[in-house]
Amino acid sequence: MRYVADIERYADSERLYARCGRSGVLLPKVSLGMWHNFGGVNPYERSRDITHYAFDHGITHFDLANNYGPPYGSAELTMGKLMDEDFRPYRDEMFISTKAGYDMWEGPYGNWGSRKYLMASLDQSLKRMRLDYVDLFYSHRYDPNTPVEETLQALVDIVHAGKALYVGISNWPLEPLKYAEEYLRERDVPLLIYQGRLNMLDREPLEGGILDFCEEKGIGFIAYSPLAQGLLTDRYLNGIPADSRMAQEKFLRSSRLTPDMLQYIKRLREEGLAAGRTTAQQALSWILGQKAVTSVLVGASSVEQLADNLKVLG
Numbered sequence: 314m315r316y317v318a319d320i321e322r323y324a325d326s327e328r329l330y331a332r333c334g335r336s337g338v339l340l341p342k343v344s345l346g347m348w349h350n351f352g353g354v355n356p357y358e359r360s361r362d363i364t365h366y367a368f369d370h371g372i373t374h375f376d377l378a379n380n381y382g383p384p385y386g387s388a389e390l391t392m393g394k395l396m397d398e399d400f401r402p403y404r405d406e407m408f409i410s411t412k413a414g415y416d417m418w419e420g421p422y423g424n425w426g427s428r429k430y431l432m433a434s435l436d437q438s439l440k441r442m443r444l445d446y447v448d449l450f451y452s453h454r455y456d457p458n459t460p461v462e463e464t465l466q467a468l469v470d471i472v473h474a475g476k477a478l479y480v481g482i483s484n485w486p487l488e489p490l491k492y493a494e495e496y497l498r499e500r501d502v503p504l505l506i507y508q509g510r511l512n513m514l515d516r517e518p519l520e521g522g523i524l525d526f527c528e529e530k531g532i533g534f535i536a537y538s539p540l541a542q543g544l545l546t547d548r549y550l551n552g553i554p555a556d557s558r559m560a561q562e563k564f565l566r567s568s569r570l571t572p573d574m575l576q577y578i579k580r581l582r583e584e585g586l587a588a589g590r591t592t593a594q595q596a597l598s599w600i601l602g603q604k605a606v607t608s609v610l611v612g613a614s615s616v617e618q619l620a621d622n623l624k625v626l627g
């Protein structure tokens with residue numbers, strides 16, 4: 314059946330959106346990340362249900378990267394299929410990002426921060442997603458062996474070529490970030506947003522000055538892995554479910570589930586209950602209360618999880 318988006322999806326816009334730094338862009342305070350659960354190994358119908366639920370509830374921002382899957386590239390292929398089957402009429406209502414910076418293809422040109430890699434990777438991403446342009450293109454990580462001007466000029470040229478409307482930086486240390494902000498501003502391609510890992514267990518952007526810098530310069534901040542990949546939820550309170558990320562022992566290892574960690578999660582759950590929130594909502598609301606934070610970039614392996622996360626907005 315043809316997808317028709319919920320007509321009520323923008324009914325509560327005041328609550329849903331936040332301005333991204335000092336830009337013209339509003340982003341949903343809860344955005345959907347497609348790192349896991351949207352790859353070729355995942356059931357397409359489930360990915361479809363989650364994205365429909367998102368868009369039907371005003372989540373307009375979908376975050377990808379060249380190597381999301383698995384296999385690499387397949388989350389973008391899923392997005393391409395969704396575009397053709399469901400979302401094409403809504404393209405102008407969507408804010409789609411992708412990135413390049415980590416390993417994507419073999420040989421010397423499929424990784425890090427060269428112009429050669431970034432340009433080719435974005436062209437590939439656009440083909441997979443069946444898009445003419447992305448709203449936001451990120452340098453996914455800082456490359457200490459490529460002149461920083463080469464990486465940044467590639468971002469500027471990508472915008473000038475009409476392949477991305479805005480540029481972002483992810484995982485860069487503070488000093489190169491400062492340089493990037495100035496370089497891009499001087500070329501009239503202002504840095505829209507910084508994407509960094511921020512959650513109650515990992516406060517580096519808060520403690521290391523990135524949030525201060527974003528606030529000072531009017532750059533948006535979007536927090537990835539806001540639930541520490543599921544640790545800061547009820548997912549692991551009674552062991553490790555077979556269908557969980559931790560059961561895969563890859564990106565989230567069972568060694569993190571120490572007795573101290575379990576205690577921490579139980580305490581968080583109790584604080585949440587006292588405040589009328591689920592554990593996940595408690596963790597997300599802590600992030601949304603930090604300065605400069607525009608959005609929390611959640612993952613979800615089910616509609617129920619996404620619904621739970623979205624309720625953090627009240």
Ligand SMILES: NC(=O)c1ccc[n+]([C@@H]2O[C@H](COP(=O)([O-])OP(=O)(O)OC[C@H]3O[C@@H](n4cnc5c(N)ncnc54)[C@H](OP(=O)(O)O)[C@@H]3O)[C@@H](O)[C@H]2O)c1
Nearest residue numbers: 346347348537538539540541542543546557558611612614
């Ligand atoms: N820039 C970067 O370098 C970078 C790095 C990592 C991520 N990201 C971005 O950030 C996005 C989110 O990252 P993430 O997936 O690690 O985020 P996350 O929200 O911290 O973790 C998502 C996982 O937590 C569990 N979960 C989510 N909501 C839940 C709920 N309400 N109750 C119980 N469990 C829940 C699910 O685990 P199960 O799968 O076990 O059900 C889900 O897959 C990515 O998709 C990507 O777009 C960017």
